[in-house]
Amino acid sequence: MLVLGVETSCDETAVSVVKGAKVLSNAVSSSVHLHAKYGGVIPEIASRFHTEYIYSVFEEALERAGKKEKEMALVAFTEAPGLPGSLLVGAAFARALGYALKVPVVGVDHVKAHAVSAFLDMENFGGLEKEFPFLSMVISGGHTNIYICRAMDDFELIGRTLDDAVGEAYDKVSKIMGLGYPGGPIIEQAASSYKRTDEIKFPRAFMGEEGGLDFSFSGIKTAVMYHWRDSDKSEEETKRVAFSFQEAVAETISRKIDRAIMKTGLNRMAFGGGVMNNDLIRKRIIDVCNRHAVEVLIPEKKYCGDNAAMVALLGGETFLSRRQTGMLDVGGMEFGCGV
Ligand code: KG4
Ligand code: ZN
Secondary structure, X not given: OEEEEEEOOOOEEEEEEEEOOEEEEEEEXXXXXXXXXXXXXXXXXXXXXXXXXXXXXXXXXXXXXXXXXXXXXXXXXXXXXXXXXXXXXXXXXXXXXXXXXXXXEEEEEHHHHHHOHHHOOOXXXXXXXXXXXXXXXXXXXXXXXXXXXXXXXXXXXXXXXXXXXXXXXXXXXXXXXXXXXXXXXXXXXXXXXXXXXXXXXXXXXXXXXOOOOOEOOHHHHHHHHHHHHOOOOOHHHHHHHHHHHHHHXXXXXHHHHHHHXXXXXXXXXXXXXXXXXXXXXXXXXXXXXXXXXXXXXXXXXXXXXXXXXXXXXXXXXXXXXXXXXXXXXXXXXXXXXXX
16 A cells, blocks of 8 residues: 655655555655754744645655555645644645545654654564554654554553753754754764763753653753853863763663663664664664663664654554554545544
């Protein structure tokens, strides 16, 4: 079954053609360069960009997949969460396309799409139903969530951030230091050339009682702000702060993964989200999972940030599972899956 995915929740306009978990095309056009000078995403600019580019991104996705629109059996789009004006563009496009092609349209949860993105392009993929149960952690600009994924309709949220998401903390720290947007790749780059000699011990928020799986990153951000204010702001100090910030974040994430594994006893853990582009975080995650002999599933970097392939995968799998369980009337009608 060929599924066309549409993603417009933030500043990436993305369309993808997916068959099972096999990605036939993954077209992404980003408006990030238009937001850079403001230090964050401007919703009106993002939605205007989606409106302007969605059709050409759609054409590109079909062309790269070598498929015709008539061959699509289902259209999946990001329903929530995201910027309302941006979501509206993708939803309207997906609904219009589904109506024209007379195929079902399914709305999916963007964060849960990240949670299953590690299965994209997996060899011998036989459907998500066969992969449950597993733990999944989404580390992005808007979310830091840990789920127990038991079934298509059973993703239990067992940990989340109480304030900033990890990517958001990267972006804000970068802004405080005047380094630009998005902060993740910039901070990673600055940290990579620091020769570890004098780490600043920024606070790690392990959130009290043993076993807690929630996160808080606003304290690290504030600590960086005060440190930076009183520093000499030299190039060397920039690298040292970036390095120390990353160490604090990576240690906090590792500790929570450790707890989640011990608490649930699950032996597989998937990861997703834009922050998974970060090599240090990828390495620390692999280390902690290896220590517990837990199988670790990490997406290729092209599927970490926002993309429509993960939306198509979750939409397709939801459609199949609901059809099988009789929860769905498939007469070419739209259904919001709310997963
Ligand atoms: O998943 P994503 O593309 O969008 C959301 O759903 O939020 O994640 C974007 C976030 C941004 O905050 C960005 O700074 C962060 O991912 N990010 C990184 C890296 N690349 C992107 N964070 C740390 N290291 C990176 N290399
Ligand atoms: Zn995302």
